[in-house]
Amino acid sequence: MSRQKNLIRRHPLLSMVLPVLIVLAIWAWQHRVALQVFPDIISAYTAKEYCSCRYVTGNPAQYCRSYVKQYLPATLQEDQATRTVTASGLGRSSRAMWLGQRQGCRLL
Structure with a gap:
């Protein structure tokens, strides 16, 4: 028991960070499917x-570029x-094509 207390006293930051990392790893494992799909989205x-x-809608290119701009970089x-x-x-990479006025755009 004294070795454990001694370890916590010598490395207090490690004793706080390690449980947080373990919880994050468990959370990531439970949500692994959603995390794998995120780049496609x-x-x-x-x-x-x-x-x-x-x-x-027929908007100019510059307006549409600013409309779809996100915090994560994407090239168009x-x-x-x-x-x-x-x-x-x-x-x-994803592609979308305009099919017509009634159908609009569709992912290919």
């Missing part, structure tokens, strides 16, 4: 919303001939 949201902003590539938008972020 960023690029898909950006591609779909930018496509809708540009081709469904727009092909006006095919009305296709490709967005990349967090190592993932």
Whole structure:
């Protein structure tokens, strides 16, 4: 018992950080599926919303770029001939294409 008290006295920061890390690891394990899908959501949201902003509502490119801007970086590539938008972020890439005025944009 005295060794444990002695360890806590010598390393008080370690004795507080270690339980927090253990709790975070357990939380991450329980939510591992959602955490794996998160990078896909960023690029898909950006591609779909930018496509809708540009081709469904007819807004200018600069306005739509600021509309879909997020705290996490994503790059946009727009092909006006095919009305296709490709967005990349967090190592993932998604494409959205304008199908028509009634259908709007769809993720490919």
